[in-house]
Amino acid sequence: MAFVNFDKKEINFKVVYYGPPLGGKTSNLVHLHEVMPEGSKGKLTILSTQQDRTLYFDFLPLQSEALKGYLSRFQLYTVPGQPIYDKTRRIVLTAVDGIVFVADSQWSKMPENADSFNDLKNNLRTHGRSLEQIPYIIQLNKRDLPDIAPVPYMDFLFNHEQARATCVESVATEGKGVGPCVNLICKMVMARFIEQHDVAVAAAS
């Protein structure tokens, strides 16, 4: 849920990178932290195991003046992908404004992709929400690997909801597709906020 502080003229948005284990969620944030200019990024916090697996969440705060007159703060989170961390994934999805589903393009990972996507929908339901209500993008990651599913197949696999989601191809370890993805999801989140605000203003007047 976006939070507007009219005193400080700040708006906070929360974006969660979700997906199967080792799919590239953390790699997205690592790359963004490397390339974002100083002043628009905070510290990248990675809560991980000794094997570099996300344990709780990764967190990267970004800020932008994309909404005229307001400082927009984007809190980027990742979730741990391993099945045993289901409860923590649920916690991280609290009040989410936008989701990037990071899918692993390898053929061998399709069952995990499907499980994770269903897990996302189930966890949103525990918050009384559904995927249709939240701006989301599907990032088809690891497009550089040899044994990967074609984009139309993955689009077919994930894009059978009521509204079609944008698919973005990426190689997160090299930063390819990471920037366009974050720009797109943040624009979608802000657009949804403006749309909801305009509807509310129209209803009130």
Add this chain to the structure above:
Amino acid sequence: MISALSPELGKFLADSVSALAVQAEARAVLLADIAGNVVVNTPYSDPLTVQTIGALGAGSFSATREMAALTGEESFSSISHQGKEIGLHVRGIGDSFLLLVIFDRNTTLGLVKLYTEKAVAELAPALHRASEQTVCSAGGQDARFEMADTVFTPV
């Protein structure tokens, strides 16, 4: 949770956390929601670091809430961390908010807890009012939001 904070309510909350910081002789006080948004805070480090503290505090508190449920307890109302120089006391307010008090050797955990409890009693009704505010009612009726073409450049 709060979706919008009017200037008047924001000032009241800011004054309350400032008073807590003075009374408890704390280094800083943050009021955050369970989603990790820092609603108001006393001056401490840079805003992006404050955001990170809020996010981590909310995550930590949410995790302990889940542990409470698994152990048959309704909730743990507070958690405290003690380092060599710095301590952190986190107190939940209702289901949706938390106070994070950062303190050092100049005060004691007991004093921090004492004044935190007092602040919680004062803040709870105001936070309930804040939860009922919408973007429109908090001052957004006349606000116009215009979006730039690109959010982050270069990236």
